Amino acid sequence: MNHPADLSRLARPATEALLTDLRAVFGERLSTTHAMREHHGRDESSYDPMLPDAVVFAHSTEEVAAAVKLCNACGVPVIPYGTGTSLEGHVLALQGGITIDLSQMNRVLAIHAEDLTATVQAGVTRKQLNQEIRDTGLFFPIDPGADASLGGMAATRASGTNAVRYGTMRENTLALTVVTADGRIIRTGTRARKSSAGYDLTRIFVGSEGTLGIITEVTVRLYPQPEAVSAAVCSFPSAADAVNSVIQTIQMGIPVARIEFLDENSVRSINAHDKLNLPEKPLLLFEFHGSENGVREQAEVVQEIVGSHQAIGFEWAVRPEDRSRLWAARHNAYFAMLQMRPGGRSISTDCCVPISRLAECILDTKDDCEKNGMIYSIIGHVGDGNFHVLMMVDPNDPDDIAKAEGVNARMVSRAIAMDGTCTGEHGVGMHKMDFLVQEHGEEAIETMRTLKHAFDPNNIMNPGKIIHW
Template sequence: MNHPTEHQSLQKRPFPAALLEALKQKFADRVSTAQAVREHHGRDESPFDPELPDAVVFARSTEEVQSIVRLCAEHNVPIIPYGNGSSLEGHLLAVQGGVSIDLSEMNQVVSINAEDLTVTVQPGISRKQLNEALKDTGLFFPIDPGADASIGGMSATRASGTNAVRYGSMRENVLALTVVLADGRIIKTGTRARKSSAGYDLTRLFVGSEGTLGVITEITVRLYPQPEAISAAVCAFPSMGDAVRAVIETIQMGVPIARVEFVDKLAVRAINRHSNLTLRESPMLFFEFHGTESGVKEQAQTVQDIVADNKGEDFEWATRPEDRSRLWNARHSAYFAMLQLKPGCRAVTTDVCVPISRLAECVEETERDLIASPLPCPIVGHVGDGNFHVAMLLDPNKPEELEEAERLNQRVVARALKMGGTCTGEHGVGLHKMGFLIDEHGADAIDTMRAIKQALDPKNLMNPGKIFTFEG
């Protein structure tokens, strides 16, 4: 198996003074070469050391992005789109230098089409900002990765979250895009219609492309009515396997739960400390039910019966909105809570997704690996769709701990692939999982991806060095 973490900086491309001058003439003080700004844009939440861009430009419109891309193409300089910087697999690292296009100022709602249950937004708006803008419409956008990520970044990485078991991921919820291609052309993919059979599905091509095919500058996404009734509950189990088997039976029964999240004992301890909760420190499921009053009650009773059959304790309910918010905010903050388990640490995070029928087996075998390791390694998961995450906490000054973390990562991913799963359910490939992508899809499939890249970005300017090597 290829080792996905043997990353070395690719050769930096020259950064012409003429390009910097042209950018400054057009964008004035929205161009920065300051060390602190470049460092901010040359790192993410991955275990890799920073790789700094040569310059950062803050764009405010599709036309401005087009101008930046055209100038970079003219000078053969790489382009790295930047949202909120919350990616986990090295997506943002400027491994060949170049220009980081910061899209955070493109954070407006373009149009809300409430009757059609759609909204069009600029890429820099965050999921929380979007839902704040929608609060008076009776609608909401359900995709919720742990960080308050930008909608553009979520589209580029095909993000998911706690609601995916009911509402799907970005793949199912992006209807249309505006994209600036590597040569500066602007294309629109998809429409606001709910379906289409017109030509190749270019929208799905760019969703999950991690900035390697173009810069996304507008996104149209699906919206959903706010549920009439919402109830949330937590439930403790004697073992991880019991908890996961309860989830599998729930899904196989067809219960339309909105959220079902797994946290292991170590993760519960971290969440309690970070969010001032008093959850029992044992493997635990977080549930949420959406629907009518009667529908939510029926769903909850069915799940409680399944839980009881799998040794779970009675539900502890959070029915008031403020209690639900506190519970889910704690779950969304789990990554930062886990970092506090080992002060000064860095986390090597991995996520895999397997067919639901293999999830309990995969989680239990992973647990045995982690118990045998000297590193603290909490597990959390969107287990309703077979996806779970491991955070391996290490001292950045101890190379042997990084080596141990990567050994565990290899075992977790290899196990998922063997079980018919994927090397990443939602984090994306970036730099960290390039080797695993070959193991998952095979050389011919990677060659096909490379051919698409060659057709759309022959100079390899768009976020080079990510997903796969450009040369065979």
């Protein structure tokens, strides 16, 4: 499903000589088996697998540099791979080439608790990092849902449920180690909290999706674990009531940690998947961080706000096990929706708009889904204006797929017209390349292309993603 048309013309397969040279570096950590190539030629997007010619498992930045240098000399693409949880075709080998799997580069290199920073290899996942720092009284807050690798999270500028309070990977990445397209190793940034020294290379690579270089180490900000944490859940008669509650909460400056929106279809699916009995109506899930008094005061104000928007109940979840149950259900929403159409496949998309336009954008998108008879759900990290639409389609029905893509295109156009963006956190990958032109304009895209040509003159770094060469 959704295969680009001219891959055979673009293919740049690895040669036997290159594979021999790579085998000299990686030994048995180079694989050309079909099963391994297929595993690395797919992600969580709706695209069919697009397989690399080989997969190598790196253990160090120097090994990554050696692989890239060899591939660059032959003009063969390299595709960095973390956990494969991306949603827009980021890791697919459109032109063949070598996938460099970074998952075994999974060491926490340094924890500087006194400076609230940690430096990790790219394959460290967010859950692993939080496990290793749990005794320091600190935590890493970026939570995109999946247990993604930090290298991948930096490459896609990930965010997630906590972004409304703690920001995204853009704000929380201080420094990177990067292998450039010609195999050089560079370090961007320092552990200092700010700098005015030269071009901000860290921000150039954060969000570049492996198209400018391969991130092998990441230095991130950490935060003190809050003294008190509580969660609350409430339902609403309509999506408009729920989203308007969010808008008022944010505009009043209440420092909530998380605000998640689930429409009635999402609630119905997670009830079935997680054996819950939540009211099958639009729902908001809040989390509050701070002191005991601060958390209570935040929650009391929010309870008043949602009450003025016809909220049905305001149930507390103070015990850790109750909070975990609610957030596990939220994180399972994607997998829960997959069960709503057995044999179907999902087309997942997102956008982000200024908070004042959020209700309008969600309601118009919801109406579009209904008019087109889609099996869909809408969920969102709505505290920062970001929401996601998941549509289940018949992979063998071109009309069904076309209807879903039409809903996606109209949603994105709507968001851009509201001075929003085509993607709040999924990234561009393959799926949103044309929308990027719509959002930024041809001149800005040409500037990006100039940057790509300067960093990667042979177009070997994850080609076919973000911008057309």
